Amino acid sequence: MAQDLFTVWILIPSLIFLARILDVSLGTIKIIFIAKGYRKSAPILAFFEMLLWLYTITKIMENLTNPINYVAYALGFSAGTYAGIILEGKLAVGTEIIQVITKKDATNLVQYLKDHGYRVTHVTACGEEGPVNILFTVVKRKKISQVVGIIRRFNPKSFYTIEDIEYVSERPAPFEYTREDQINDMFKGLRKSK
Structure with missing residues (x-):
């Protein structure tokens, strides 16, 4: 009798809660993979996501x-959403383009970025209030905060935008082969080709 109470009121709700966290987190990763071009791996994740969902519903x-099962289901969904957001930030999969627009001379910034292995395209343009310098650099998403820190150090009043890139024809600089690169190379065959 006591074991039945434990199973009904603690064990089953705990399993529902944990399964929901896992299935919602897998759903988040699946969506990220679809958005980043890993469209063939998404069905694999969807399979496990649905398997966990079926377990919880059963x-x-x-x-x-x-x-308590309903509460565990709802709490698991909420916690899974939060875990998915955290996981997405930790994975930081993908590549971004940073565009910097500054009225200030950008020579030192360009040189610093190049000296540290970043590829930079620099053009002079005419803005609303006169001449401006525009810089473009393509970086791995994990490097965004580092590059933004460099931009702020050299040109604190510059305007910059960061945009997601679905496909890059070659690996962005700097050319360090990281664990993320190893994982991406594993999925390269599963990635949609351009």
Whole structure:
């Protein structure tokens, strides 16, 4: 009897909660992979996501009169959403383009970025209030905060935008082969080609 109470009120709700966290987190990763061009790996993640979802629904349907299961399901969804957001930030998969517009001379910034292995395209243009310098650099998403820090150090009043890139024809500089590169290379065959 005590074991049945433990199973019904603690074990099953805990399993529902954990399964929901996992399935929602997998759903988040699946969506990121689709957005980043890893479209062939998304069905694999979707399979496991749905398998976990079916498990949780089955457990709820087995005991419709236990309100703790509903609470565990909802809390698992919320926690899974939060875990997915954190996981997405940690994975930081993909490549971004940073565009910098500054009225200030950008020679030192361009040189510093180049000296540290970043590729930079620099053009002079005419802005609303006169001449401006425009810089473009393509970087791995994990390097964004580092590059933004460099930009702010050299040109604190510059205007910059960061945009997601779905496809890059070659690996962005600096050319360090990281764990992320190893993972990306594993999925390269699964990635949509251009």
